[in-house]
Amino acid sequence: MKAVTWQGKRDVRVEDVPDPQIREDTDAIIEITTTGLCGSDLHLYEVLGPFMTPGDILGHEPMGRVVEVGSAVTNLQVGDRVAVPFQIACGSCWMCTRDLQTQCETTQVREHGMGAALFGYSSLYGAVPGGQAELLRVPHADYGPIVVESDLPDDHFVYLSDVLPTAFQALEYAAVGEGDTLLVVGLGPIGDMAARLALRRGVRVIGADLVPERLTRTAERGAETYDVTGVDVAEVVRETTGGRGADGVIDAVGMEAHGSPVSQIGQAAVGLLPDFLARKAMTTVSVDRLAALHLAIDAVRRGGVISLSGVYAGTVDPIPLQTLFDKQVQLHMGQANVRRWVSQVKPLAEDPADPLGLADFATHRLPLSAAPEAYRDFQAKTDGVVKVLFQP
Numbered sequence: 001m002k003a004v005t006w007q008g009k010r011d012v013r014v015e016d017v018p019d020p021q022i023r024e025d026t027d028a029i030i031e032i033t034t035t036g037l038c039g040s041d042l043h044l045y046e047v048l049g050p051f052m053t054p055g056d057i058l059g060h061e062p063m064g065r066v067v068e069v070g071s072a073v074t075n076l077q078v079g080d081r082v083a084v085p086f087q088i089a090c091g092s093c094w095m096c097t098r099d100l101q102t103q104c105e106t107t108q109v110r111e112h113g114m115g116a117a118l119f120g121y122s123s124l125y126g127a128v129p130g131g132q133a134e135l136l137r138v139p140h141a142d143y144g145p146i147v148v149e150s151d152l153p154d155d156h157f158v159y160l161s162d163v164l165p166t167a168f169q170a171l172e173y174a175a176v177g178e179g180d181t182l183l184v185v186g187l188g189p190i191g192d193m194a195a196r197l198a199l200r201r202g203v204r205v206i207g208a209d210l211v212p213e214r215l216t217r218t219a220e221r222g223a224e225t226y227d228v229t230g231v232d233v234a235e236v237v238r239e240t241t242g243g244r245g246a247d248g249v250i251d252a253v254g255m256e257a258h259g260s261p262v263s264q265i266g267q268a269a270v271g272l273l274p275d276f277l278a279r280k281a282m283t284t285v286s287v288d289r290l291a292a293l294h295l296a297i298d299a300v301r302r303g304g305v306i307s308l309s310g311v312y313a314g315t316v317d318p319i320p321l322q323t324l325f326d327k328q329v330q331l332h333m334g335q336a337n338v339r340r341w342v343s344q345v346k347p348l349a350e351d352p353a354d355p356l357g358l359a360d361f362a363t364h365r366l367p368l369s370a371a372p373e374a375y376r377d378f379q380a381k382t383d384g385v386v387k388v389l390f391q392p
Contacts (some may be wrong), residue, residue, distance in 0.1 A: 002392065003133035004371040006056045009049045009164035012375050013266045016367055017057065020129065025072035028141030034154035034282040036061030036369075037349035037388035038162060040190045040311055042379050043254070044122060051122040060119040061389075062131025066145075072246030073142045082145035083160040084138055085338035088128060089116040090157045091143030099340035107140070115335065131161075132371060134392045156349045156358045158389060159193070162355075164345040165334035166309055167193035171201075173307035173332035178202035183237055183299050185292045187214040187225070188316040189361075189387045190309055191252035194354050195223050206246065208295065213363075213384045221357070234299035245301030253292035254310025294321065300329055308333035313367060336392055362389045 003017045020029055031388045058274060067081045073325050076082065078109055089096050090106035090229045098192050104116035117139075120130015129137065138145060148157045176182045184191045187209040195205045195218050205223040209215050215225040227232050239244050297320060306329055324331070348356055365387045366374055371390065377383045 001134040025070040029068040030064040032064040057129040061131030071099035102335040165338040165341040169336040170309040176248040180247040185252035249296040
């Protein structure tokens with residue numbers, strides 16, 4: 001089969017690789033019909049290379065049809081149309097029964113002290129082959145895949161794998177309601193979707209980014225948007241909230257934020273080390289650019305909530321703990337527990353009225369062969385790339 005493989009820093013290639021096989025009786029094989037390119041994939045493309053091995057198959061936003069099931073999989077049949085959550089969870093351990101699927105005790109990557117295994121996301125998360133491919137082996141298919149009964153196009157449902165539940169959890173963690181003010185830092189796919197969900201709840205949404213296309217997209221849905229390179233966003237938030245600040249802030253950027261030149265130099269320096277030293281450095285020192293998080297801390301009101309959905313990796317990142325403590329800020333963070341939110345987000349995807357604009361949420365629909373150019377343009381924020389869907 002064809003698959004998108006990691007070959008080195010800023011080097012992904014589409015190669016012929018062996019077809020996946022059933023290994024456990026709880027496995028299924030999915031023929032991919034649509035699969036997304038996520039902002040988190042850029043961390044592998046640039047920063048997390050020390051945890052990658054040439055030939056690793058990328059991608060964690062898959063959707064397709066079941067072509068084979070293991071003997072213990074009774075919830076799926078060959079031909080079923082499914083979206084596959086990005087994390088691999090068993091559904092029956094202590095964590096899963098408490099809707100903490102990203103902490104699944106069956107698939108936790110204990111070698112690195114990490115949570116549940118993820119598709120296509122480095123040795124830190126199990127080195128499981130990902131979904132930017134023609135076929136995908138799905139472990140724990142007796143629990144994970146989300147069956148799609150609707151005849152609506154894939155564009156409505158591929159986002160159930162990551163974007164919709166991640167944005168929904170980010171909003172839930174931000175703890176804002178009708179009439180509250182929410183600042184969304186980073187208007188890529190997750191920030192954009194979180195803004196759309198918040199606006200449906202009657203929340204006042206302020207969006208911050210530096211990419212014109214992203215700012216325009218979110219403004220067209222009804223949010224107030226500001227270019228972080230042109231204004232002091234935190235000051236704008238305070239000025240429009242009586243000096244108070246945002247009730248909640250979603251940081252949808254993570255460790256590759258712009259505006260942190262010292263950390264950017266640090267990232268580059270770590271990237272020059274041999275892998276065994278780089279892995280040690282990345283798990284013991286700060287390699288994150290914290291501009292987005294610092295903006296969130298500055299803009300949130302006293303007693304407010306910061307919801308982190310962007311990925312961070314450094315272990316001694318310098319953050320203003322005195323300010324967080326003094327402002328009595330609550331931090332809520334983590335990878336999305338996809339299955340926890342399915343009952344709330346799936347109806348939005350199934351609605352023919354398309355209240356979230358899923359049908360045209362993707363800016364680019366490309367064949368798998370275009371992956372190298374898509375990664376390059378997505379990282380460089382050129383060609384209007386906000387969301388890419390590959391269709392093998």
